[in-house]
Amino acid sequence: MRRREFLGFAGIAAALPSITAAATKPPAVGILWHAGSEQEEAPFLGEIRRGLRELGYSEGRNITLINTYAAEQYDRFVRNARTLVDENVDIIVAITRPAALAAQQATRTIPVVAVVVPDPVGSGLVASLARPGGNITGLGNFGVDLAAKRVELMREAVDGLTRVILLVNSSDPGLASSFVRESKVAADRLGLSVQAVEVATAEDIEVGFAGISPSDKTGIIINNDALLLTQAEKIARLATARGMPTLAFAAGMAKQGALLSYGPDNLAIFRRSAVYIDKILKGARPGDLPVEQPTDYQLFINLKTAKLLGISIPATLLGRADEVIE
Numbered sequence: 001m002r003r004r005e006f007l008g009f010a011g012i013a014a015a016l017p018s019i020t021a022a023a024t025k026p027p028a029v030g031i032l033w034h035a036g037s038e039q040e041e042a043p044f045l046g047e048i049r050r051g052l053r054e055l056g057y058s059e060g061r062n063i064t065l066i067n068t069y070a071a072e073q074y075d076r077f078v079r080n081a082r083t084l085v086d087e088n089v090d091i092i093v094a095i096t097r098p099a100a101l102a103a104q105q106a107t108r109t110i111p112v113v114a115v116v117v118p119d120p121v122g123s124g125l126v127a128s129l130a131r132p133g134g135n136i137t138g139l140g141n142f143g144v145d146l147a148a149k150r151v152e153l154m155r156e157a158v159d160g161l162t163r164v165i166l167l168v169n170s171s172d173p174g175l176a177s178s179f180v181r182e183s184k185v186a187a188d189r190l191g192l193s194v195q196a197v198e199v200a201t202a203e204d205i206e207v208g209f210a211g212i213s214p215s216d217k218t219g220i221i222i223n224n225d226a227l228l229l230t231q232a233e234k235i236a237r238l239a240t241a242r243g244m245p246t247l248a249f250a251a252g253m254a255k256q257g258a259l260l261s262y263g264p265d266n267l268a269i270f271r272r273s274a275v276y277i278d279k280i281l282k283g284a285r286p287g288d289l290p291v292e293q294p295t296d297y298q299l300f301i302n303l304k305t306a307k308l309l310g311i312s313i314p315a316t317l318l319g320r321a322d323e324v325i326e
Contacts, residue, residue, distance in 0.1 A: 030084030032099035034226035036071035051274025077102035114138030137286040148186035154219040162217040169225040170198035214242040232256040254300035264294035
């Protein structure tokens with residue numbers, strides 16, 4: 001073998017390990033979480049991991065998850081989204097509407113799976129639910145559409161209800177205003193007065209409650225929001241101490257002290273997001289994947305809280321509950 005040929009062969013051989021490593025590098029999925037740590041997001045991250053395992057994925061072997069955390073400071077979503085784009089991830093999973101908007105701002109080419117976004121069309125994330133177009137698809141949770149139903153449930157649960165407090169996160173004004181508008185329509189129809197209480201941080205919640213006049217004829221309805229989800233126990237405690245029942249949007253919030261919760265199974269939605277990740281990694285285009293909306297809704301009733309508040313839940317409502325917490 002001539003020296004030049006040998007050197008050429010040696011050069012190719014030396015390059016083979018890096019070429020092989022690049023070829024076998026598992027796809028990277030970057031996730032925009034709203035809370036501050038993996039511990040806080042453990043139930044939901046666990047469901048994504050469970051869904052991926054069921055589809056044959058194993059972290060470190062054939063998929064990599066890169067988790068970023070915003071600590072309920074929505075401006076961090078933009079920075080975290082740009083970081084994931086710089087990392088050249090294969091897919092971005094955006095949890096909540098602000099995260100999805102940040103991902104949309106950061107990239108128009110990397111596929112985005114938006115999760116638990118109440119109104120993806122109204123938010124300008126997709127052209128339509130059936131044909132999203134562009135690089136974004138995902139799973140909604142009907143947050144705004146259920147506003148009227150939640151008002152009706154609160155009225156049914158609390159005899160003599162006269163007023164509804166709407167607890168909203170002012171950091172997401174678009175979602176908050178839609179929720180207030182839809183809730184007010186239902187409240188007006190039922191002859192209930194409405195007051196919106198805005199918070200932007202966990203510390204604002206106690207201040208917001210201090211401005212609410214205690215009343216056993218007042219119910220508090222919590223808007224679909226990540227910050228309010230993480231503060232569920234505090235909200236329930238403050239409300240109960242002031243003699244007011246709360247109606248939440250996630251089952252876990254009833255287990256943390258809310259009188260009622262009504263909404264889709266959020267854990268199932270996160271588990272289902274793995275299916276979208278899998279389809280995109282196998283070549284599907286996000287714009288061709290319909291945005292999936294939940295079809296099943298769960299009603300949870302906390303009788304412990306009802307007893308503390310002196311509320312007698314109607315038997316007809318108890319009979320419709322998916323779970324009664326005693």
